[in-house]
Amino acid sequence: MAKTTYASLLSEVRAKRPLVHHITNYVTVNDCANATICIGASPVMAHAGDEVAEMVSMAGALVLNIGTLDDIQVGAMLRAGVKANDIGVPIILDPVGAGATRLRTYSAQRLLHDLDIAVLKGNVAEIATLAGAGGEIKGVDSQGMSGEPLAVAKKFAKDMGIIVAVSGPTDIVTDGDKALLVDNGHPLMGRVSGTGCMAASLAGAFTAVSKDYLSATAAAFASFGLAGERAAPQSRGPASFKVALLDELYRLTPEELEKGARVREA
Amino acid sequence: MAKTTYASLLSEVRAKRPLVHHITNYVTVNDCANATICIGASPVMAHAGDEVAEMVSMAGALVLNIGTLDDIQVGAMLRAGVKANDIGVPIILDPVGAGATRLRTYSAQRLLHDLDIAVLKGNVAEIATLAGAGGEIKGVDSQGMSGEPLAVAKKFAKDMGIIVAVSGPTDIVTDGDKALLVDNGHPLMGRVSGTGCMAASLAGAFTAVSKDYLSATAAAFASFGLAGERAAPQSRGPASFKVALLDELYRLTPEELEKGARVREA
Amino acid sequence: MAKTTYASLLSEVRAKRPLVHHITNYVTVNDCANATICIGASPVMAHAGDEVAEMVSMAGALVLNIGTLDDIQVGAMLRAGVKANDIGVPIILDPVGAGATRLRTYSAQRLLHDLDIAVLKGNVAEIATLAGAGGEIKGVDSQGMSGEPLAVAKKFAKDMGIIVAVSGPTDIVTDGDKALLVDNGHPLMGRVSGTGCMAASLAGAFTAVSKDYLSATAAAFASFGLAGERAAPQSRGPASFKVALLDELYRLTPEELEKGARVREA
Numbered sequence: 001m002a003k004t005t006y007a008s009l010l011s012e013v014r015a016k017r018p019l020v021h022h023i024t025n026y027v028t029v030n031d032c033a034n035a036t037i038c039i040g041a042s043p044v045m046a047h048a049g050d051e052v053a054e055m056v057s058m059a060g061a062l063v064l065n066i067g068t069l070d071d072i073q074v075g076a077m078l079r080a081g082v083k084a085n086d087i088g089v090p091i092i093l094d095p096v097g098a099g100a101t102r103l104r105t106y107s108a109q110r111l112l113h114d115l116d117i118a119v120l121k122g123n124v125a126e127i128a129t130l131a132g133a134g135g136e137i138k139g140v141d142s143q144g145m146s147g148e149p150l151a152v153a154k155k156f157a158k159d160m161g162i163i164v165a166v167s168g169p170t171d172i173v174t175d176g177d178k179a180l181l182v183d184n185g186h187p188l189m190g191r192v193s194g195t196g197c198m199a200a201s202l203a204g205a206f207t208a209v210s211k212d213y214l215s216a217t218a219a220a221f222a223s224f225g226l227a228g229e230r231a232a233p234q235s236r237g238p239a240s241f242k243v244a245l246l247d248e249l250y251r252l253t254p255e256e257l258e259k260g261a262r263v264r265e266a
Numbered sequence: 267m268a269k270t271t272y273a274s275l276l277s278e279v280r281a282k283r284p285l286v287h288h289i290t291n292y293v294t295v296n297d298c299a300n301a302t303i304c305i306g307a308s309p310v311m312a313h314a315g316d317e318v319a320e321m322v323s324m325a326g327a328l329v330l331n332i333g334t335l336d337d338i339q340v341g342a343m344l345r346a347g348v349k350a351n352d353i354g355v356p357i358i359l360d361p362v363g364a365g366a367t368r369l370r371t372y373s374a375q376r377l378l379h380d381l382d383i384a385v386l387k388g389n390v391a392e393i394a395t396l397a398g399a400g401g402e403i404k405g406v407d408s409q410g411m412s413g414e415p416l417a418v419a420k421k422f423a424k425d426m427g428i429i430v431a432v433s434g435p436t437d438i439v440t441d442g443d444k445a446l447l448v449d450n451g452h453p454l455m456g457r458v459s460g461t462g463c464m465a466a467s468l469a470g471a472f473t474a475v476s477k478d479y480l481s482a483t484a485a486a487f488a489s490f491g492l493a494g495e496r497a498a499p500q501s502r503g504p505a506s507f508k509v510a511l512l513d514e515l516y517r518l519t520p521e522e523l524e525k526g527a528r529v530r531e532a
Numbered sequence: 533m534a535k536t537t538y539a540s541l542l543s544e545v546r547a548k549r550p551l552v553h554h555i556t557n558y559v560t561v562n563d564c565a566n567a568t569i570c571i572g573a574s575p576v577m578a579h580a581g582d583e584v585a586e587m588v589s590m591a592g593a594l595v596l597n598i599g600t601l602d603d604i605q606v607g608a609m610l611r612a613g614v615k616a617n618d619i620g621v622p623i624i625l626d627p628v629g630a631g632a633t634r635l636r637t638y639s640a641q642r643l644l645h646d647l648d649i650a651v652l653k654g655n656v657a658e659i660a661t662l663a664g665a666g667g668e669i670k671g672v673d674s675q676g677m678s679g680e681p682l683a684v685a686k687k688f689a690k691d692m693g694i695i696v697a698v699s700g701p702t703d704i705v706t707d708g709d710k711a712l713l714v715d716n717g718h719p720l721m722g723r724v725s726g727t728g729c730m731a732a733s734l735a736g737a738f739t740a741v742s743k744d745y746l747s748a749t750a751a752a753f754a755s756f757g758l759a760g761e762r763a764a765p766q767s768r769g770p771a772s773f774k775v776a777l778l779d780e781l782y783r784l785t786p787e788e789l790e791k792g793a794r795v796r797e798a
Binding site: 304313508 | 557558559560562563599600601602603629632633634635636723724725726767768769770771772774775
């Protein structure tokens with residue numbers, strides 16, 4: 001994969017402006033909508049059982065985020081997901097808080113097993129839980145993983161036949177064979193509610209324009225991390241950082257992404 | 267209508283601080299609340315079937331927005347709307363995504379036909395759908411209208427006996443006889459999630475203080491567009507623009523609105 | 533209570549990073565999450581009946597806010613609250629709009645009477661309603677209290693055996709015997725949706741680290757008010773003020789809180 005991929009992927013997002021259908025939590029949903037717009041795609045949020053299949057038919061990607069799940073919402077996710085699978089729309093699953101409660105773990109497992117997920121994106125503890133590699137969760141924040149994260153992610157991706165993306169100071173993106181490590185980012189991203197959710201939205205935007213989900217997900221992480229790097233020096237704290245982060249996503253050019261992406265093979 | 271109307275309308279909003287009851291989507295609800303405060307009114311969000319009628323009794327306007335609708339929410343909208351009609355509280359309907367899914371189209375039609383709507387505010391595709399003038403929708407963004415928008419809006423307003431407001435680079439506000447075109451605004455408004463929703467909130471604030479819903483809606487669009495014009499030069503991207511947009515709404519004086527409103531008769 | 537308490541309380545929050553479980557409204561939930569992070573704690577929002585008890589087991593405090601209540605949500609609050617009481621997790625109740633509708637008044641009363649509430653935080657009208665001291669409510673904003681607020685709050689706290697916190701230009705925090713008056717704050721805090729909700733989140737963060745709920749609640753109000761004072765000169769209006777408010781919460785050091793807290797005994 002030539003490094004030029006990232007520039008062309010971002011150009012594609014901006015040119016095609018794919019619709020990214022979200023079924024997501026009510027905490028960070030506005031940030032997801034705005035991040036999706038800033039990268040160049042078009043967000044829609046719809047959860048009613050009666051419309052999710054119809055909405056996903058127009059979408060380039062479907063983002064499922066269980067941050068404030070309940071049974072009705074998970075039902076809508078399954079319904080949307082089945083349709084997405086039928087018509088080849090990639091699904092990004094963000095299993096927020098998997099491991100923290102049985103409902104979250106079970107719901108994430110169900111979505112992962114009943115649907116063909118394209119990209120599973122979580123923090124180290126969420127991925128560890130779903131991969132059966134232990135980990136200890138406090139609320140929706142991660143506390144660690146038993147076993148080396150890269151190895152766990154790789155094996156899980158291989159077993160499931162999906163892309164596994166582990167967010168962290170260095171993000172891991174793997175299809176089970178190849179693994180990309182994304183070094184872009186800034187510690188302030190961990191001080192803003194919803195950066196993980198926004199990263200999943202961006203993965204939706206990029207996977208909507210390329211069947212190479214591995215590169216697309218790496219492009220999403222690199223774009224977001226790079227925007228964070230540029231936002232930090234303008235910020236006095238997490239709130240001004242979030243404003244600048246979104247602005248920088250919007251301002252990011254394909255050329256700047258190409259030059260600034262710090263992605264290496266593991 | 268003398269141009270001084272806009273100044274006096276804004277003064278009225280600031281003096282009376284009307285309660286604007288919203289039943290709206292969970293994506294942009296916070297922006298709606300803050301836009302309502304910044305223009306000088308007082309927002310309340312309440313959707314429980316058991317309280318909507320009581321809440322709307324205290325309100326100066328009711329804003330119904332189907333951006334993340336489901337059956338329960340539409341039921342609450344109907345219940346609140348019936349009460350609003352009983353006691354003469356104007357209803358602003360924002361049919362987000364009408365045309366995109368059958369549920370949205372049908373729900374918007376039902377609200378429009380079962381309730382006396384004061385102002386129907388949508389983008390060109392949503393209005394076209396409801397007016398039966400075709401249009402092609404992608405998610406909740408507009409793609410166009412068959413037939414000249416002004417003529418379609420005017421006819422639909424006339425047929426329905428309501429104000430039809432079509433947002434766009436030039437906003438159209440018509441009662442079927444008279445049509446006002448509002449030229450205020452800035453392209454960045456199209457890059458922020460929820461500007462349409464916020465415009466409907468502002469229409470709620472203005473219609474709460476004047477029975478002249480045509481002028482009130484034009485005042486809402488002009489205020490918002492003018493705030494956008496002032497916000498743009500302070501902004502580095504959509505997120506800092508949104509912050510500045512709300513600040514500028516708050517800072518806008520009646521005199522500045524009077525001077526800056528670019529409203530013309532069609 | 534030595535004034536040094538406030539510095540040590542903030543240090544404790546930052547050191548322990550307690551989980552603050554929210555069941556709250558969808559209007560200001562993102563601000564609550566970010567305020568919780570900025571003060572140094574960790575937010576989680578979870579409302580599903582099947583997980584609230586499990587989630588609260590990991591929490592240091594539970595914040596219940598009825599800003600956009602419905603029956604299902606109140607049921608989840610009761611379920612979470614019973615567990616919190618069982619295991620000694622303090623509950624902060626924010627009875628948004630109590631007095632405005634019967635559903636809100638009744639639901640707040642039910643939560644207050646069925647659960648052991650640690651801190652009841654409301655505006656003067658909400659507290660007056662629940663204390664049976666009249667008051668007149670418009671939407672979710674306060675219009676006043678019959679009887680002197682301090683006396684009403686003190687008597688109510690005494691009768692209920694809880695901390696009563698009344699937000700206002702001068703905040704009142706009382707356990708029925710002792711009463712603390714917090715003079716920190718800025719008028720712009722009244723022009724941002726959700727400052728009351730954020731104050732409750734901060735009370736959650738502080739009560740999670742100290743059994744002295746009186747001081748903890750005063751520390752929350754003082755921190756928030758002080759951040760507001762520092763944010764105001766950087767702001768052009770309510771939106772830039774909110775950004776600066778969160779940044780300043782994050783930047784606030786224990787020493788600065790100690791020095792800047794304007795808390796006096798009534």
